[in-house]
Amino acid sequence: MIKDKLLMNSDIRVRFAPSNTGHLHIGGARTALFNWFFARHHAGTAILRIEDTDRKRSTEKYYDAILEAFDWLGLEWDEGPYRQTQRMDLYQEAANKLLSSGAAYRCTCTPDEVNAMREKARAEGKTPKYDGTCRDRYDKDPNVPFCLRLRAPDAGETIVDDILAGEVVFENSQLDDMVIVRTDGTPTYNFCVAIDDIDMKITHVIRGNDHLSNTPKQVLVYKALEEPTPNFAHISMILGPDKKRLSKRHGADSVLEYKERGFLPEALINYLVRLGWSHGDQEVFSKEEIIANFSLENLNRSAAIFNPEKLLWLNQEYIKSADGDFLVESLDSGLKEQGLSPDLLTGKTRMGIVDELRTRSKTLTDMIEGARFFFENEVELDEKAAVKFLTPENSAIMLKLRDELTKIETFSTENVKLVFHRVMEEEAVKLGKLAQPVRVAITGGTTSPGIFETLSLLGKDRTIHRLDTALARINEK
RNA sequence: GGCCCCUUCGUCUAGCGGUCAGGACACCGGCCUCUCACGCCGGUAACAGGGGUUCGAGUCCCCUAGGGGUCACCA
Numbered sequence: 001m002i003k004d005k006l007l008m009n010s011d012i013r014v015r016f017a018p019s020n021t022g023h024l025h026i027g028g029a030r031t032a033l034f035n036w037f038f039a040r041h042h043a044g045t046a047i048l049r050i051e052d053t054d055r056k057r058s059t060e061k062y063y064d065a066i067l068e069a070f071d072w073l074g075l076e077w078d079e080g081p082y083r084q085t086q087r088m089d090l091y092q093e094a095a096n097k098l099l100s101s102g103a104a105y106r107c108t109c110t111p112d113e114v115n116a117m118r119e120k121a122r123a124e125g126k127t128p129k130y131d132g133t134c135r136d137r138y139d140k141d142p143n144v145p146f147c148l149r150l151r152a153p154d155a156g157e158t159i160v161d162d163i164l165a166g167e168v169v170f171e172n173s174q175l176d177d178m179v180i181v182r183t184d185g186t187p188t189y190n191f192c193v194a195i196d197d198i199d200m201k202i203t204h205v206i207r208g209n210d211h212l213s214n215t216p217k218q219v220l221v222y223k224a225l226e227e228p229t230p231n232f233a234h235i236s237m238i239l240g241p242d243k244k245r246l247s248k249r250h251g252a253d254s255v256l257e258y259k260e261r262g263f264l265p266e267a268l269i270n271y272l273v274r275l276g277w278s279h280g281d282q283e284v285f286s287k288e289e290i291i292a293n294f295s296l297e298n299l300n301r302s303a304a305i306f307n308p309e310k311l312l313w314l315n316q317e318y319i320k321s322a323d324g325d326f327l328v329e330s331l332d333s334g335l336k337e338q339g340l341s342p343d344l345l346t347g348k349t350r351m352g353i354v355d356e357l358r359t360r361s362k363t364l365t366d367m368i369e370g371a372r373f374f375f376e377n378e379v380e381l382d383e384k385a386a387v388k389f390l391t392p393e394n395s396a397i398m399l400k401l402r403d404e405l406t407k408i409e410t411f412s413t414e415n416v417k418l419v420f421h422r423v424m425e426e427e428a429v430k431l432g433k434l435a436q437p438v439r440v441a442i443t444g445g446t447t448s449p450g451i452f453e454t455l456s457l458l459g460k461d462r463t464i465h466r467l468d469t470a471l472a473r474i475n476e477k
Numbered sequence: 478g479g480c481c482c483c484u485u486c487g488u489c490u491a492g493c494g495g496u497c498a499g500g501a502c503a504c505c506g507g508c509c510u511c512u513c514a515c516g517c518c519g520g521u522a523a524c525a526g527g528g529g530u531u532c533g534a535g536u537c538c539c540c541u542a543g544g545g546g547u548c549a550c551c552a
Contacts, residue, residue: 054551160481162482164482179549190552192552210546213546309502310501435511
């Protein structure tokens, strides 16, 4: 039974706290989503906090990229982005408080000495940890550099009450006297997190399972400061097909990369949320539906394997029902990127094109690829298709069709169809026999939307031109 | 290795003591069909193993195995 101490009120405050040492990856995005939907469901507050205390690896580039990713996803944060580097006074103040209360102490042991302790403990089969040498040692020489450690209890246990995992018990004997302020004066991660969560009045800490082991350390900070602990919910992680932690090795792992590949943010959100969360048998959810139905209780506790094929399927579902104007805009910008001019065809025609392509495209990239031939001046002939269909045997019927097509005044799908049927009847051939050579001549390949639609969308002049080009090619051979 | 978490079709999951174990992706058939798709119809496929508790266990308890996470003056 999952313990539920949730309230239906608007005092709920959650945060998503990535470090800007890399792009927002999909695992992080999913955690952010769970936080965001939880906040929205309860009409609470969603906060974005950037943990940029790692000065070696944090960059402004990634800071911007993370914000851009959320912008694309359409997630708006109620507070933030806060940055830890701008909150140093807060940590310093808390550290001083702990030092003066005796909860923390100065440690002058060098890293080498501490490592030696750990190795010794490990050799003796004990939990490797700092042995407390400096706990009760008063500073002798103020010039000796020191760090600050938090005194951890030697006996008893620290309990993390997790909404998903229940009560997780950690023996205090396993806990280390963790460093809260380094020798260089900078605060450490587990310390900053606790201080920030206290300061920001976070009520629910929803984060990846990999932080569960960190939690007792943070709880100790709360206790030392005599602050109540928040609710914790440690969610399962996303794994690759090999059951290893999802990473670049498994393909795209950054949110923005999915944007580049032609995914719709709604589809990514739907997929990510549905990975580990469910609401009966429903697969497709709008943002509003997720907000209405989201609850931590329905989160799955086990790790989930990322399945790109299902994402692709969902993406196509969203493309199929996407707003036409949006698809035309996507088409236009995609064509421009490839140096093609969308204006070659009218807006109405382009709308017709995306309508034909929406059931044939798993991504926007697919759609643009499928529309290319409409906008190229010369078709790129697929050699295999040309050899098979652009043959002397087919040239007579193609020529006849070409001549009939020139007589059409209104080059509509219906009229093109009528001409095809007339030629088929007179020549006693089936549609397939006529359509495939024409398709190759017009599109360069063997797959496209329906042949009548394709021709009418392309327009009379360009259709005739392409047929002529193909016929000339046959004659040359 | 210590500690912690997890375990239903290949994958995502429904299930909250009594179900022919349901849905979705993928896969395999079929229909539709000018190609490719879409759509529609159908199919293969799972409770990790072992002990308990119970009239009855996928559902509760224990053990084993497997997977994952974490053990820093990184975040």
